[in-house]
Amino acid sequence: DGGITQSPKYLFRKEGQNVTLSCEQNLNHDAMYWYRQDPGQGLRLIYYSQIVNDFQKGDIAEGYSVSREKKESFPLTVTSAQKNPTAFYLCASSATGTGNQPQHFGDGTRLSIL
Amino acid sequence: QKEVEQNSGPLSVPEGAIASLNCTYSDRGSQSFFWYRQYSGKSPELIMFIYSNGDKEDGRFTAQLNKASQYVSLLIRDSQPSDSATYLCAVNIRYSGNTPLVFGKGTRLSVIA
Helix, strand or coil: CCCEEEECCEEEECCCCCEEEEEEECCCCCEEEEEEECCCCCEEEEEEEEECCEEEECCCCCCEEECCCECCECCEEECCCCCCCCEEEEEEEECCCCCCCCCEECCCEEEEEC | CCCEEECCCCEEEECCCCEEEEEEECCCCCCCEEEEEECCCCCCEEEEEECCCEEEEECCEEEEEECCCCEEEEEECCCCHHHCEEEEEEEECCCCCCCCEEECCCEEEEEEC
16 A cells, blocks of 8 residues: 555654654655644644655754655654754655645654653 | 735534535635545545646535635535535635645535434
């Protein structure tokens, strides 16, 4: 089945620890995105990538880092600099990054602090 | 002015009624409009998209676009309790500093049995 796979589903982070959230897609989409969603809130864009080996900061990039070495993969690292990481993290992809194609979402990763 | 605006709700409708969800946007040149449904604790799923002025129907869902007035609506006919969710509007905003597809904060719909 074509789709977007995020792992793990639940993740716990200790103080001072970096953690990496995985996002893989087999839709052959060029563009990929990371969003953060807090309870009762909308989606906030963290980073996005429109092509391999290139990515741009979103509205809340501080404390996060990404890489796009392969078209299928767009991992997100939550660094120790992100002081309030507890949230629902959503990865999405779209055929192009022009905004004329819909974004499709993975099932998300819930991150909590231990 | 926010780029994509939605009433946060909750919008409560009785079972079997028509639910009407509205979204306004700031870029007169926007060309692509999407509606997503998000159940509590789940990820958003695409339910409708519309590119041209007028109505587009898909089962119980109808998307309505009025570019002159810069709004897009989603009508849900014969609303069911299973339709209770948050509905997100997404619009391509050409002058957005970030990704051109901008999401509204969503409207929470509650269908009362």
